[in-house]
Amino acid sequence: MAVVTDTLKLFLAGDVMTARGIDSVLPHPGDPRLYEAYVKNAGVYVQLAERLNGSIPHPVDFTYVWGDALDEFGLRQPQVRIINLETAVSRHGRPEQKGINYRMSPENFPAISAAGIDCCVLANNHVLDWGTAGLAETLDTLSSNGMCSAGAGHDRQSAEAPAVLPQPGGRRLLVYGLGTPDSGIPPDWVATDRHAGVARLEDLSRQSLRPVAKRILEGKSPGDLVVASIHWGGNWGFDIPQEQVRFAHALIDKAGVDLVHGHSSHHIKGIEVYREHLILYGCGDLLNDYEGIEGHTAFRGDLGLMYFAALDPSGRLQSLDLIPTRLRRFRICRAEGDDRQWLHDTLSRECARLGCSIQLGADNAFALRW
Structure with missing residues (x-):
């Protein structure tokens, strides 16, 4: 049996979206102009949030957005923290x-670092919202802040x-x-030998799995x-x-993956x-x-979960x-009271279908x- 020190403790999260309204209340907001059908200024999203839940005394400090999550990190001390940076x-x-x-201002990136995040996954439908120039600056900003990333790069090999x-x-x-x-990643966002982009799968077929499994098995020691x-x-x-x-x-089964971290919903x-x-x-x-x-509203997108997983040395x-x-x-x-109960009941229902x-x-x- 593995000793406790062999356990790898992970924190995983789904989408972390720190653009628009959030970027607006951080210390170094970027250009607030938006190109959406109905909203043309990021400040509108601040006003909507304040109308619902009260005033946001901005500018806030870089730790503000993490709130109670920081106490959970302190309590649980995960060795690795992974998010999807949307x-x-x-x-x-x-x-x-x-x-x-x-997009968020590069000068506001310390808001991500403030939570001790170790890896930002970038293979999503927003990392190239500002084209390859925006992606290049994203990659440079993460690198200059000592942040690891996966799923996007200057070419296919790095992505x-x-x-x-x-x-x-x-x-x-x-x-x-x-x-x-089906997560909304356009076909022309795929990284190629000559073009920056994301590691985009054509589909979830066996044919798409083969090259993924090959590079994972070849890269794994x-x-x-x-x-x-x-x-x-x-x-x-x-x-x-x-x-x-x-x-x-x-x-x-085929690629030697130990944990599948799905997001987009x-x-x-x-x-x-x-x-x-x-x-x-x-x-x-x-x-x-x-x-x-x-x-x-039936899906309660305002409610979420922090995922703290412990793996043994074999990945189980x-x-x-x-x-x-x-x-x-x-x-x-x-989340407390009825919100916490909704999360418990919903998660119980959905996990029961999968044997948990x-x-x-x-x-x-x-x-x-399980």
Whole structure:
């Protein structure tokens, strides 16, 4: 049996979107102009949030948006912290013709570093919102801040390469970022030998799996653990397509992946443990500026989870603790009362379909059982 010191403790989150309204209240806001059909200034999103939940005394400091999450990090001390960064980090580039374009000021990037994040996954449908110039500045900003990234790069090789996170004893955690068309990633965003972009899968077929499995197996050394972080599916809906289930299982069976980290849905989705390996099909949003925007209220996109997973040296799941959260005034707060109950009941229902259950754990957490 592995000793406790061999356990790898991970924090994982779904979308972290720090653009528009959030960028506006941070110390160094960028250009507030927007190119959306109905909203032309990022300050409108601040006004909507304040109308719903009260005044935001901006500028806020870089730690503000993390709120109660910082206490959870202090309590649980994860060794690796991984998020899907759902925005460009740039003052340059031109807005892509897609209706919604996210970017935060590079000078505000310390808001990400303030939470001790180790790896930003970039294979999503917003990292190129400001074109290749915006992507280039995003990559440069992350690099200059000592931040690892995965899933986007200056060319195919760098986009497909994993983030390499050294661990004690000479071991490594490898994080591969991948994205699919149904998450909204345009076909011309794919990284090529001559063009910057994202590691975009054409589909979730066996044919698409083969090159992914090949590079993961070739890049993995004895003792390494692998996270496949995938931006897939639409924004709304609890159903998990069978092709996602098959692809996640195949990543574990054929590619040596130890944990599948799925995101794109704006709300939580079901969790599976397959052959003792964790599959998160949709982590929901952890941070965004959507307060006060109407629609899709049945999915409670303002509620989320912090995912704390412990893996043994072989990559098998030892435990998963889930911290219920609610966004208020662009800040992560603990979900309480009816909000917490909604998260518990919804997660219990969705996990039961995948052979798991949710129990009340210590320190206000939910605990996964399988």
